[in-house]
Amino acid sequence: MRNRPGGCCGLYVHIPFCRTRCIYCDFYSTTGTGLEGAWLKALQQEILLYQADFGRVDSLYIGGGTPTVLGDGMLARLMETLHAHFRFAPDCEVTIEANPDDVTRARLGAMLGLGINRVSFGVQSFDDGELAFLGRRHAAEGARKALKAAIGAGFSNLGIDLMYGLPAQTRQRWLATLEEALFFKPTHLSCYQLTVEGETPLSRMIGRNEASLPGEEEERAFFLLTSRFLEAHGFIHYEVSNFAASRRFFCRHNQKYWTHVPYLGLGPAAHSFDGVQRWWNHRSLKRYVEALAMGGKPIAGRELLSDEQFELERLYLGLRTRRGVRLPDLPETALPLVEELRKARLVRVRGNRLYPSRRGYLVADSLPVLLSR
Amino acid sequence: MKQIRNFSIIAHIDHGKSTLADRLIQYAHLVDDRQFRDQILDNMDIERERGITIKSQTICLPYTSRNGVDFELNLIDTPGHVDFSYEVSRALASCEGVLLLVDASQGVEAQTLANLYAAMEHNLVIIPVINKIDLPSADIETVKHEIEHDLGLDPEEAVLCSAKEAIGIEDILEAIVARIPPPSGSMEKPLSALIFDARYDSFRGTIVTCRIFDGTVAPADTIRLMSTGAAYKVEEVGIFRLMREPRKELSAGMVGYLISGIKTVSDTRIGDTITLETNPVEKPLPGFKEVKPVVFSSIYPVASDDYQSLAEALEKYTLNDASLTYQKDSSAALGQGFRCGFLGLLHLEIVQERLEREFDQSIVMTMPSVQYRFYLTDGRVVTVDNPQYYPDPVTVQKSEEPYIRASILIPERYVGAVMKLCMERRGVNSHLSYPTPGRVEITFDMPLAEVVFDFYDKLKSITQGYGSFDYEITDYRESQLIKLDILVNGEKVDALSVIVHRERARERAVKICDRLEDEIPRHQFKIAIQGAIGGKIIARSTVSAFRKDVTAKCYGGDITRKRKLLEKQKKGKKRMKQVGSVMIPQSAFMAALRTSDEE
Numbered sequence: 009m010r011n012r013p014g015g016c017c018g019l020y021v022h023i024p025f026c027r028t029r030c031i032y033c034d035f036y037s038t039t040g041t042g043l044e045g046a047w048l049k050a051l052q053q054e055i056l057l058y059q060a061d062f063g064r065v066d067s068l069y070i071g072g073g074t075p076t077v078l079g080d081g082m083l084a085r086l087m088e089t090l091h092a093h094f095r096f097a098p099d100c101e102v103t104i105e106a107n108p109d110d111v112t113r114a115r116l117g118a119m120l121g122l123g124i125n126r127v128s129f130g131v132q133s134f135d136d137g138e139l140a141f142l143g144r145r146h147a148a149e150g151a152r153k154a155l156k157a158a159i160g161a162g163f164s165n166l167g168i169d170l171m172y173g174l175p176a177q178t179r180q181r182w183l184a185t186l187e188e189a190l191f192f193k194p195t196h197l198s199c200y201q202l203t204v205e206g207e208t209p210l211s212r213m214i215g216r217n218e219a220s221l222p223g224e225e226e227e228r229a230f231f232l233l234t235s236r237f238l239e240a241h242g243f244i245h246y247e248v249s250n251f252a253a254s255r256r257f258f259c260r261h262n263q264k265y266w267t268h269v270p271y272l273g274l275g276p277a278a279h280s281f282d283g284v285q286r287w288w289n290h291r292s293l294k295r296y297v298e299a300l301a302m303g304g305k306p307i308a309g310r311e312l313l314s315d316e317q318f319e320l321e322r323l324y325l326g327l328r329t330r331r332g333v334r335l336p337d338l339p340e341t342a343l344p345l346v347e348e349l350r351k352a353r354l355v356r357v358r359g360n361r362l363y364p365s366r367r368g369y370l371v372a373d374s375l376p377v378l379l380s381r
Numbered sequence: 382m383k384q385i386r387n388f389s390i391i392a393h394i395d396h397g398k399s400t401l402a403d404r405l406i407q408y409a410h411l412v413d414d415r416q417f418r419d420q421i422l423d424n425m426d427i428e429r430e431r432g433i434t435i436k437s438q439t440i441c442l443p444y445t446s447r448n449g450v451d452f453e454l455n456l457i458d459t460p461g462h463v464d465f466s467y468e469v470s471r472a473l474a475s476c477e478g479v480l481l482l483v484d485a486s487q488g489v490e491a492q493t494l495a496n497l498y499a500a501m502e503h504n505l506v507i508i509p510v511i512n513k514i515d516l517p518s519a520d521i522e523t524v525k526h527e528i529e530h531d532l533g534l535d536p537e538e539a540v541l542c543s544a545k546e547a548i549g550i551e552d553i554l555e556a557i558v559a560r561i562p563p564p565s566g567s568m569e570k571p572l573s574a575l576i577f578d579a580r581y582d583s584f585r586g587t588i589v590t591c592r593i594f595d596g597t598v599a600p601a602d603t604i605r606l607m608s609t610g611a612a613y614k615v616e617e618v619g620i621f622r623l624m625r626e627p628r629k630e631l632s633a634g635m636v637g638y639l640i641s642g643i644k645t646v647s648d649t650r651i652g653d654t655i656t657l658e659t660n661p662v663e664k665p666l667p668g669f670k671e672v673k674p675v676v677f678s679s680i681y682p683v684a685s686d687d688y689q690s691l692a693e694a695l696e697k698y699t700l701n702d703a704s705l706t707y708q709k710d711s712s713a714a715l716g717q718g719f720r721c722g723f724l725g726l727l728h729l730e731i732v733q734e735r736l737e738r739e740f741d742q743s744i745v746m747t748m749p750s751v752q753y754r755f756y757l758t759d760g761r762v763v764t765v766d767n768p769q770y771y772p773d774p775v776t777v778q779k780s781e782e783p784y785i786r787a788s789i790l791i792p793e794r795y796v797g798a799v800m801k802l803c804m805e806r807r808g809v810n811s812h813l814s815y816p817t818p819g820r821v822e823i824t825f826d827m828p829l830a831e832v833v834f835d836f837y838d839k840l841k842s843i844t845q846g847y848g849s850f851d852y853e854i855t856d857y858r859e860s861q862l863i864k865l866d867i868l869v870n871g872e873k874v875d876a877l878s879v880i881v882h883r884e885r886a887r888e889r890a891v892k893i894c895d896r897l898e899d900e901i902p903r904h905q906f907k908i909a910i911q912g913a914i915g916g917k918i919i920a921r922s923t924v925s926a927f928r929k930d931v932t933a934k935c936y937g938g939d940i941t942r943k944r945k946l947l948e949k950q951k952k953g954k955k956r957m958k959q960v961g962s963v964m965i966p967q968s969a970f971m972a973a974l975r976t977s978d979e980e
């Protein structure tokens with residue numbers, strides 16, 4: 009039972025533009041200007057290639073990049089295009105990633121008017137020093153204003169992205185950021201440990217010994233502190249880095265990635281999955297636009313999942329979430345291990361499902377190797 | 382027969398034996414220089430890498446002497462390790478002389494001495510050859526002095542050469558024809574031929590290498606192997622050039638090969654005498670010994686599905702190595718496998734490496750053991766070489782283990798250290814003698830179990846390579862034996878169990894636990910490693926848990942990349958054995974087995 013025909017799918021749109029680049033980020037974006045028109049035109053062509061293959065959409069995620077660098081008009085045209093070609097479920101979750109500096113109460117109101125019902129702010133920190141280190145455009149005050157504006161505009165589903173494990177960050181400072189975030193009553197929190205990605209200014213800084221990240225024990229302490237603190241405040245730690253105020257606010261779209269539900273990714277560098285195949289677009293706006301102008305698909309690579317690969321993904325993706333995996337799906341050799349992991353309180357069993365405990369999340373990347381066939 | 386010379390080269394490791402053999406072959410122009418592959422005689426990968434000879438090889442070199450006489454020189458290569466000392470002795474028994482190779486800068490070393498004594502026992506003519514005279518560090522005068530004082534040979538008879546630079550090769554060949562006597566023997570007498578090697582050829586079956594002492598043998602003769610009584614019809618005889626070269630017959634004095642429909646190498650016995658069915662010799666040649674394995678260990682496939690493939694590999698392997706014995710075995714921890722018998726620990730390591738490399742097997746080996754004897758209360762006596770079959774302790778009246786007589790040759794200055802080592806290894810009955818000034822021969826009675834694992838390595842390290850070691854098994858002696866079990870997270874790993882002397886149990890347990898602690902990768906949980914006798918824990922160590930490895934983000938673009946990483950790790954897992962909840966890498970079994978303490 010791989011994919012479920014007839015089920016709803018997800019839609020992702022990659023906005024490949026940023027005013028400035030943050031030091032840690034390796035998502036694809038360009039700081040070039042004046043390219044939005046060409047991008048949207050290409051995107052419209054891309055939609056035509058896929059609209060027939062993907063059914064009803066019950067989640068749309070507009071990510072980037074920085075989606076909020078698009079002007080109101082451009083955003084409206086994007087939404088119009090999507091609605092014109094895809095069937096949206098009435099309760100469709102529509103998320104936009106927002107940079108605090110880019111929004112006003114009026115703009116947020118306009119977004120609501122376009123059907124965007126979930127906003128996820130890249131706040132990262134409420135500490136100006138940390139924000140400056142990360143290369144964020146906004147300061148803490150900007151984040152506060154933006155969050156208030158969103159509440160004022162009427163967003164009832166409000167997400168905040170935060171980062172911990174920054175160089176020299178103390179637990180107190182991290183707790184202060186968390187506490188301040190809670191003040192805005194978010195429905196969703198993503199708390200990411202700062203990670204050094206391949207070719208980023210941060211990786212070069214680390215290479216030159218200009219910055220150093222906390223060690224394994226310290227990272228672990230931050231992780232557990234975050235989880236304990238937020239769960240004490242009623243949040244559900246439903247994925248390694250994600251917390252929701254209630255089950256209703258689990259990010260519907262992101263869950264599709266973890267459960268092999270089909271999703272179509274539009275825009276440069278976007279990844280798609282149709283239940284059997286996965287493919288990804290060119291990581292260059294120029295090549296993306298060119299490929300579509302030639303009438304072709306802007307695909308850089310694709311893979312057909314073998315049963316074994318599918319199983320491994322199901323295992324590892326499942327073990328990153330509170331949903332866990334089905335015990336009967338595990339090979340027999342895994343059973344003594346499950347017992348040991350239970351004794352070590354890294355996993356729990358409920359009914360016929362096995363899922364990681366708080367401490368189990370910490371080793372979620374090696375559990376699948378251990379438990380796999 | 383007058384124009385035949387049979388000789389061997391003996392040398393310390395690294396003194397240039399293989400290089401000299403190459404030069405001699407090159408001189409004979411059996412192969413053109415462009416095709417010449419260095420160290421032609423050592424043709425197995427492992428031999429090349431370790432620089433030791435495992436299977437001896439033989440080659441017949443044509444040589445025209447300076448005064449114009451044509452000779453056939455049979456170079457008989459010998460294995461170079463104590464595990465194979467019997468094979469060496471049979472090869473030497475086929476010669477009339479040896480080249481004793483000494484490195485011009487290193488001088489006489491211990492192994493040179495041991496080999497020299499072996500050659501002397503066979504009454505061989507010894508030609509000292511000083512090699513590597515081209516090196517800046519060459520000190521010919523000192524080496525000559527050592528040859529006189531340490532070896533008791535005439536230093537003026539030494540031939541100087543550099544095998545690497547091809548200097549003095551002809552002088553060596555002249556010395557061989559002038560000083561080594563031609564073989565004696567009679568073509569008229571009944572056939573008497575010594576088997577000193579046998580190898581398997583997938584087209585021809587077993588190819589026996591032998592030295593003819595008396596008589597002749599030709600195709601269509603019916604031969605008899607005297608130890609087994611088995612008779613075979615000869616298909617082909619010949620001599621070794623670089624390839625086999627068939628001849629009409631082999632006659633007294635010659636060294637060559639014989640093909641006669643013998644299926645596997647294990648149907649032949651090294652040291653056995655071949656004679657003719659119709660006109661047999663009365664008595665076999667002296668010195669034949671049935672070679673029996675002394676070290677036992679089980680081999681298991683890492684993945685239990687590979688059992689059949691391992692069985693096939695072992696079958697093929699033993700076509701060419703009759704000294705490896707094996708039978709089915711099974712273990713709770715490791716599944717189906719084979720119990721194998723080896724000549725010694727080096728032999729075991731060679732078998733392991735060849736199975737992995739040449740036969741592409743992924744294997745785990747258990748702790749090596751010797752054969753113990755248990756006298757039970759019901760009057761039975763059981764022989765046990767596998768800790769799994771260690772009898773119920775309450776039924777054991779008396780236990781015994783095999784003892785050896787070890788003889789160790791060392792320069793005088795190491796006496797203290799070597800005595801200490803031997804005492805630690807439960808050596809008793811020591812004797813010291815001084816065969817030559819400055820050299821000491823120490824003999825000890827020691828349990829075989831104490832030497833099979835790492836004694837030789839240890840001896841070499843404390844004597845800086847000068848210690849030589851030989852042993853023979855003498856008898857069984859009463860000994861307090863117990864079974865030491867190793868538990869990993871409470872689960873007994875039967876493959877790591879070992880029978881040990883009561884007094885050595887704790888030390889052994891601590892070492893194994895430490896080794897495993899180093900080798901077992903950190904898991905998500907703490908792993909307890911314990912050594913136990915019966916229910917009593919006598920040693921323990923812990924592998925701490927790793928505490929965090931999760932990455933923060935896993936969205937659309939991360940899924941494939943992350944899965945690829947996991948796929949790689951899954952592959953690594955294939956080289957591990959799951960015991961209960963713990964993945965034990967193959968290397969851990971090997972490490973636990975190495976009881977030497979290089980720390």
